[in-house]
Amino acid sequence: MLQFYADHRRDLPWRAPGVGGWPVLISEVMLQQTPVARVLPVYLEWVARWPTPADLAADAPGDAVRAWGRLGYPRRALRLHAAATALVQRFGGVVPDTVEELLSLPGVGEYTARAVAAFAFGRREPVVDTNVLRVLSRVVRGVDTQASATAADRREMAALLPQDAAVAAVLSVAVMEFGALVCTSRSPGCDGCPVRPDCAWWAAGRPPPTVRRKAQGFAGTxxxxxxxxxxxxxxxxxxxxxxxxxxxxxxxxxxxxxxxxxxxxxxxxxxxxxxxxxxx
DNA sequence: TATGCGTGGGA
DNA sequence: TTCCCAAGCAT
Structure with a gap:
């Protein structure tokens, strides 16, 4: 996974070295259920316009909703604004580096808290999003899934992390990237997959998902x-x-x-x- | 724990 | 065209 990441990683702005907790938090909230390509331009606008939590907190929440554009789920913009306010009021305007503190912020759940702790602060935390869960499920367990990550999934991933915290963080983003680019939900690129010899899902004949997400309609809702x-x-x-x-x-x-x-x-x-x- | 919450691109 | 789904969260 580390080799794959070194060879194929996308050069995304929130992955640049030294990016702070605030830009990483912005990126993670924007990326909740929203593709990278759509997030990219809006993220750049946000970090230029509101380089610190205090900058965003000083503007109206409606400004955040406007600047959210068409990313979808605009409540996230409101929560990000509320998080900025909480950061100013309770954390001295600085994004905290522990999962517990991050979880206290509006719009920050089990995934986002660990993503910020790992990617912005190099902490050794299991970061299990839909990509990591899919890779873990397929490669290690030999089954496919469309469920959302549980505490048990995070425990299993934690046990697989390298001891070195910095390497563990890179592994997490590497597995995510692998899930996003190769081990995709719809049409996984098993041809030429670097872990195919070790993949339990491949060995089992790529069985279909056991539980399927209920399709969510949109028109007329x-x-x-x-x-x-x-x-x-x-x-x-x-x-x-x-x-x-x-x-x-x-x-x-x-x-x-x-x-x-x-x-x-x-x-x-x-x-x-x-x-x-x-x-x- | 199941459900509601936007949007747009690709299969 | 229709369906699926893309770095989840709150209730």
């Missing part, structure tokens, strides 16, 4: 309607009238439910006179 509304708020000026927003979707009941849920989430704010804004 609240997610689509919410996306339309936030998109209009993002593209619009200071505020948008409810009447204009209402033209975005034919079903008034569903539209109202979605606007209300966006208000609950803090992604939309009524100004009391029939107009809606992003949070200030």
């Amino acid at each position: 609240d997610r689509q309607v919410r996306g339309l509304i936030v998109g209009a708020l993002r593209a619009g000026g200071e505020s948008v009238s409810e009447d204009d927003l209402a033209t975005l979707w034919p079903d008034p009941v569903q539209w109202r439910r979605c606007l209300d849920s966006l208000i609950v989430d803090g992604l939309a704010v009524p100004d009391g006179s029939g107009r809606i804004t992003l949070p200030r």
